[in-house]
């Protein structure tokens with residue numbers, strides 16, 4: 001069994017060492033993610049490779065894998081969703097540095113010192129989630145959706161918050 005990743009990491013230092021980390025991160029500590037999960041939050045498996053690229057940028061290339069149950073938007077029963085996302089980040093400590101990033105690299109703000117590993121991983125999981133989760137037609141108990149009324153489902157949809165956040169992150 002792989003160990004848990006450290007709670008805090010210093011991407012700039014790790015990049016200078018060319019470090020690689022892999023391990024588990026508990027989903028239960030992710031405050032934006034847990035309201036979206038329809039079962040006990042499990043764990044994510046995370047791989048992080050730190051390096052300095054040809055332009056001197058301190059980069060983090062990573063992969064996060066997790067299995068979560070979201071709420072089906074038709075029948076409200078849990079629907080399993082597999083997340084497998086790769087990401088490419090570069091350490092920035094100012095807006096000026098952030099503006100200099102070239103395509104394909106997302107900023108990781110290290111201006112306040114060490115970075116919370118769970119927060120970094122949570123960002124990538126949220127970006128990898130589908131905006132609407134539902135069972136395939138054959139597996140969906142949508143009788144229940146008719147009973148409860150589709151209006152209620154839409155009103156309580158926590159994904160509207162997620163959608164706004166994803167849009168903002170992609171615009172940045």
Ligand SMILES: [Zn+2]
Pocket residue numbers: 072073074075076077134135139140141142
């Ligand atoms: Zn369903």
